[in-house]
Amino acid sequence: MKQLLTMALRDLGRNRRRSLFSALALGIGLALLLLMAGVVNGEMEGALNSAITLQSGHLQVRSKTYTEDKTSLAFEDLVENPGDLAARIGQLPPVAVVTPRLFASGIAAVGDRSVGLRIVGIDPASPANDPFRKGLVGAFLAPDDREGVLIGQTLADKIALKTGDSLTLLVNTSNGDVDQQAFVIRGVFNTNTPGFDENTVLMPLAKAQAITRADNHASILFILLKDKEQTGAVAAALTSNQYDVKTWLQLNDVAVQTEQLANGFMYVLYLIVLAITATVIVNTLVMAVFERTREIGVLSAIGMRSSRIMTMFLVESGFLTIGGIVIGLVLGGLMVLWATVFGFHIGNIGATGLLISDTIHAHLTLSDTVMLTALTLIISLIASLYPATLASRMEPVEALHGGRG
Amino acid sequence: MEVVKVENVTRTYKVGNTETQALRGVSLTIENGEFTALVGPSGSGKTTLLQLIGCLDQPTSGHVTINGKDVSTLNRNQRADMRRASIGFVFQFFALIPTLTAYENIEMPLLLAGVNGTERRNRVMELLDIVDLKDHAHHRPDQLSGGQQQRVAIVRALASKPALLLADEPTANLDTPNGKVVMETMVRLNKATGVTFVFATHDPRVISYARRVVTLRDGLIADGQVTPGA
Incomplete structure (x- = not known):
């Protein structure tokens, strides 16, 4: 050889x-x-x-009748007292972060232009918002901020606005009306994901609940796990008659x-x-x-x-x-x-x-x-x-x- | 004792629709230790007969027996085994493997025969010594003269102590002095080892070294042209 x-x-x-x-x-x-x-x-x-980090989380807990595409704000489609439920879920060892989020559709009016948006009410204190803090120009939201919003870099470029500028938002409410308020852009976030940054406006959960008349409700509980492999086990543990539990696989089928x-x-x-x-x-x-x-x-x-x-x-x-x-x-x-x-x-x-x-x-x-x-x-x-x-x-x-x- | 027995052998080559009869019924016996020349003009069948005796080819009809074993019907691998065990070849072109040194070329048949390392080394150095090329052991063929290469080829053919050494025009590519050295080496080794040498040639200077001459013409042994073995 x-x-x-x-x-x-x-x-x-x-x-x-x-x-x-x-x-x-x-x-x-x-x-x-x-x-x-x-x-x-x-x-x-x-x-x-x-x-997963921006939109779906590893798991979502939501009302059994909630339909993501409609961004429904009807009370029966929302999670009531989300803070209490989040606190209970947060006690599960595999759960890293759990935070309520409220979604509403709206329109930004700037001068004679208007742009369709997704308004997301977030708990500013939650670590789930870290992707928005990274690369933020300006200040992050405070929980009691009643006039401040964050917009994505792509949207800011599109409508030529920057930190400190104001914009008017028209937001759908839970009773089917449309409310309108002028907001100040506290900061511009950049997740390097243009598809997300160009149509997302963040505001404190309390303000989002107020402007949409959703009271103490949230669209979903956004959950991040310590280990993605635990998704199935945690989903099984959270399954109940009251709520629907969706995994990241179901939420990101595309x-x-x-x-x-x-x-x-x-x-x-x-x-x-x-x-x-x-x-x-x-x-x-x-x-x-x-x-x-x-x-x-x-x-x-x-x-x-x-x-x-x-x-x-x-x-x-x-x-x-x-x-x-x-x-x-x-x-x-x-x-x-x-x-x-x-x-x-x-x-x-x-x-x-x-x-x-x-x-x-x-x-x-x-x-x-x-x-x-x-x-x-x-x-x-x-x-x-x-x-x-x-x-x-x-x-x-x-x-x-x-x-x- | 006969080493080679060729019985009424024919060999026909077919190229397209044309059939060429290279051998047309040759019978010949070669005894152990002979130094025999196959002579004849180009196309007479010398090389074809050598190839059949050497198990490189198979006869169209007839039988070739080497050391009492009929090799006419052996399969490819059996013929390879027979060549490795019993037959050494020397070709007109020097036929050394160009990437191997003189030492490694001689060693190759021993490796194929499964000879162990020490025995292999001793045998290769002994053979190189016989042809005065010990100092060239680690030279590659392109660093050797034509005569030196052919001497290496001769001892490579003898490395595994075959019963038979076949040489096809061994001096055809050599000048006269080198051709003389090669033929004298073959004669010397034939006498020293007792190995049977059969070589094909049409060079009269080479024929003179043979103790027996077999003349072929048009695929047949010419009448009265087999000189008795010495």
């Missing part, structure tokens, strides 16, 4: 440039796969994380399905890229077989069996593949590192149903790295079976004459 390894290495060294370019092609293929996997994973994971679709699509892309790189390997080895036909004849003449000749070419392919994989891991690692740290700025892509960040940061998992490396190795070795078989099936007499017939 040592002799086979030596021969394979030296054979690759005969045409160093060709071997290098073949390994490089394989390496670039693997590097691109790692980058693609990292970017798509980062994008999907980012979208899901944004949806994101989850999109992720599944993206994963399926990625597998097709993986196979296309690997098929191309495998072709390079096949081409290199087929050239090597034809160039070394006479040598194959000599080896056969001195008694080397076909299976050993085949093994010799497979070992050569193995070295080429391992070289390519090392190049791919180094190159791909650097590319993924760059994409993880700096990311790709894509701006507001206007996707509906998905909260996609304006900058995609790659996130490559160890399992994806191992899976893609193994896939590259397996496909390359399968591809090299053809040239190896070609070499092993050569008739010694024909091979000694340089491949006659």
Whole structure:
């Protein structure tokens, strides 16, 4: 075996440039796969994380008749005394944060322009609001603030307002009327999620309850868990006849399905890229077989069996593949590192149903790295079976004459 | 004792719709320790006969027996095993593996035969010594002259102590002095080892070294052209 390894290495060294370019092609293929996997994973994971932290939480407790699309404010559709219920839920060990939120639809009127909005009443003291505090320009809301609101950066840009400016909000109320009040923009938050930032206005829960005449009600209890894997268990514990409990999987079905679709699509892309790189390997080895036909004849003449000749070419392919994989891991690692740290700025892509960040940061998992490396190795070795078989099936007499017939 | 027995062997090659009869019924016996030349013009069937004796090819009809074993019907792997165990080859082109050193080229048949490390080293160095190439053990073929390469090829063919060494035009690519050295080496090794040498040639200077000459013409042994073994 040592002799086979030596021969394979030296054979690759005969045409160093060709071997290098073949390994490089394989390496670039693997590097691109790692980058693609990292970017798509980062994008999907980012979208899901944004949806969970900004919108759905890991769990929501709400009235059995609440319909998210209608943003109903009718009392029967809301959770009564949400503070009490939140305090009880907060005692469950897996729960990290629980906070009531009230949703209402409204319109912002600025000059002669008007923009449709989602008004969210929040408990300003809750740590669930951390994503809004990060990157906030201006001051955060105080619980007793009766005139202050926070708006998203994208909305601020859209209607050309900034911290300290005022805007008039028209808000639907629980009795079906519309109320109107001028508010001061205390701050502009930036979650880097244009789809969320362009239509969300935050105000203290008490003020939201007052302006919507929702009294001591909330649309939902927003719950974040210490560990996402505990979702099912906590949902089961919270299930009652009185309330509906929704998990992040149910609340983000579009994101989850999109992720599944993206994963399926990625597998097709993986196979296309690997098929191309495998072709390079096949081409290199087929050239090597034809160039070394006479040598194959000599080896056969001195008694080397076909299976050993085949093994010799497979070992050569193995070295080429391992070289390519090392190049791919180094190159791909650097590319993924760059994409993880700096990311790709894509701006507001206007996707509906998905909260996609304006900058995609790659996130490559160890399992994806191992899976893609193994896939590259397996496909390359399968591809090299053809040239190896070609070499092993050569008739010694024909091979000694340089491949006659 | 006969090492090779060829009985009424024919070999027909088919290329497209054209059939070419390279051998048309050859019978020949070669005894142990002979130093035999197969001679004849180009296309007479010398190389084809060597390939059949060497288990590189199979006859269209007839039988080839090596050391009492009929090799005409062996499968691919059985023929490879027979070559590895009993037959050494020397080719017109020097046929060394270019990526291996002289030492490693000679070592290759021993590796294939499963000879252990110490025995292998001793045998390779002994063979290199026989052909005065000990100092060139770690040279690759492109660092050796044609004559040196062919001497390495000869001892590689003898490495696994075969019963039979077959050489196809062993001096055709060598100048006269190197050709002389190669032939003298073959004669010396034939006498020293008792291995049977059969070589094909049409070079009169080489034929003169043979103790027995078999002349082929148009795929047949020419009448009266087999000189008795010495």
